[in-house]
Amino acid sequence: MPTQRTSTGHEQGGGRVLSPHLQIYRPNLTMAMSILHRITGAVLYFSTFLGVWWLMGLASGPKYFAYVNGMFRSWPALVILFAVSYQLFHHAFGGIRHLVWDSGRGFSVRSAERLGLISLALAIISTALVWFLGWWT
């Protein structure tokens, strides 16, 4: 039987066994956290412009600052800021998890799951705390 190659170079009909692909795994916490780490990183990358825009407003004088600050205090902007702040904490605590793994610890399924849960909890608590304090003062 002649072998055929697909565009990705895998042999078909040659009796080769492919390694299991992503879709055969049951979705789990560590998988979701891993994907979210990259997505939150990419979102935060572009969100830095929000912080810089606010600083530019502050540097440009009272009139432009009033415009920028007004934008930041509108409801849609607050929702976006809240989401960005959560992603910042999510990525930060998720990153600490990666530093723990870099040290060679926490690789068992149980510890990996537990690290995921802890970082998720810390991210939620930190976001809530910052917004509570920001609102209250």
Add this chain to the structure above:
Amino acid sequence: MSRQGRQQRQAALPPRRRTTPLRRARGLGAAHDGTAHFMAQRATAAVSFLMLFILAIVFVLLAGADYEQARRIVGEPLVATALVFTAAAFCWHMKLGMQVIIEDYVHHELLKYALLTANVLFCSAIFFLALISIGRVVFSL
């Protein structure tokens, strides 16, 4: 080539071109780079993590501030330094992170290098905008 032959050939070369097998293998990984990127990503991550808590405090302080109050807070030398430091750590870290994403998903050589260049320009621009804005607030007080 025999071991002795190789040694003789190496000795005939100028010192900079005498290479060991390890030296030749360096830079041949997927990113044509060594561990420098990996280590820098971890180092900037650790610094960014610490700065995040200072950023959170500044955020809370600024939450209810008007223009004059905000300028006074940001213009405070400690706050301004912390903010510039945070911007440096964040921008460096996000340059490294986005580089990995581009290297992972973009396989067209020309597009890849165009995006890698755009990545450096974007991160530099964000850092310089933050630096200039904070500087203007600090030096106008």
